[in-house]
Amino acid sequence: MARLHEFADMAALTAALAERVAWRLRDDLAQHEQVVLAVSGGKSPVPLFDALSAQSLVWSRVAVTLADERWVPPDHPDSNEALVRTHLLKDRAATALMVPFWNGDAVPETAAPALSRVLDALPHPFSEVILGMGEDGHIASLFPGAPELAAGLSTRASALAVNPTLAPHARLSLSLHALLNTRDIVLLITGEAKRRVYERALGQGSEEELPVRAILRQNGVPVSVFWAP
Numbered sequence: 422m423a424r425l426h427e428f429a430d431m432a433a434l435t436a437a438l439a440e441r442v443a444w445r446l447r448d449d450l451a452q453h454e455q456v457v458l459a460v461s462g463g464k465s466p467v468p469l470f471d472a473l474s475a476q477s478l479v480w481s482r483v484a485v486t487l488a489d490e491r492w493v494p495p496d497h498p499d500s501n502e503a504l505v506r507t508h509l510l511k512d513r514a515a516t517a518l519m520v521p522f523w524n525g526d527a528v529p530e531t532a533a534p535a536l537s538r539v540l541d542a543l544p545h546p547f548s549e550v551i552l553g554m555g556e557d558g559h560i561a562s563l564f565p566g567a568p569e570l571a572a573g574l575s576t577r578a579s580a581l582a583v584n585p586t587l588a589p590h591a592r593l594s595l596s597l598h599a600l601l602n603t604r605d606i607v608l609l610i611t612g613e614a615k616r617r618v619y620e621r622a623l624g625q626g627s628e629e630e631l632p633v634r635a636i637l638r639q640n641g642v643p644v645s646v647f648w649a650p
């Protein structure tokens with residue numbers, strides 16, 4: 422069951438969420454030598470990344486990885502790795518370890534097995550998975566209508582290639598199984614349109630129609646929805 426946290430604006434949301442994620446990482450660092458934070462790309466998390474990079478914690482023991490990657494090199498403007506390196510792995514967080522998805526292969530299909538092995542070797546469960554959501558209800562790169570969606574929702578492999586029908590770029594995404602191997606999930610959404618999608622996802626319908634339902638309907642991992650207009 423998801424818990425909704427509503428804020429008056431993005432500034433208030435960002436401040437509260439940065440404190441919360443930092444608290445969780447510190448708490449886990451007190452008990453584990455290395456902890457893992459998995460983050461989504463896209464526009465929504467940029468202010469959060471900036472705020473998080475100013476948080477004081479032992480970042481050298483934090484591995485930062487992705488929920489998904491657009492299959493473009495890190496010097497491409499759409500690269501999620503570049504977004505994370507630019508906005509999160511700086512200031513106090515500059516010493517965090519980046520675990521990228523991109524390996525230079527021509528297509529993500531050939532990269533998925535090796536990435537799954539890299540991800541499986543990281544400490545589990547992850548400390549936190551921070552997800553965004555598209556207006557089509559996708560999370561990570563689990564897109565409605567993608568030929569790989571059913572596999573993404575059911576495979577035990579950690580990573581899979583996805584070829585969205587509408588969104589740009591082939592992708593490499595964590596599977597639902599990997600997204601749920603965490604102590605906590607944050608779903609960060611902004612604006613009225615995504616709020617309506619979220620409300621709709623709480624109602625009846627399939628996970629294939631709105632993949633975000635797959636995390637809202639499970640009870641194994643707490644999900645906190647952070648929303649601002």
Ligand SMILES: O=C(O)[C@H](O)[C@@H](O)[C@H](O)[C@H](O)COP(=O)(O)O
Pocket residue numbers: 461462463464465466488489490491501552553554555559560561562
């Ligand atoms: O790389 C990506 O595209 C994502 O990780 C994706 O799942 C993103 O979180 C949503 O599309 C929301 O994106 P915005 O925040 O840009 O709306």
